[in-house]
Amino acid sequence: MKIRYFRDTDTLYIELREAVVSETRDLDENTQVDVDSRGQICAITLEHASERADLPALDYQQIAA
Secondary structure, eight states: OEEEEETTTTEEEEEOSOOOOOEEEEEETTEEEEEOTTSOEEEEEEESHHHHSOOSOOOOOOOOO
């Protein structure tokens, strides 16, 4: 997983896994989801990210089952 924030465009890009993107779907005017040929989500793009997320704070936790 990779998370990238582009300050110049205020865009947050979250790549869930490396894959060939087959289609980009608009969830709303500021959110896009990239899917592969099987319809599985590969990445999420958030425009106006600083207004929609608590940036630059990031909390990552791996919880044991």
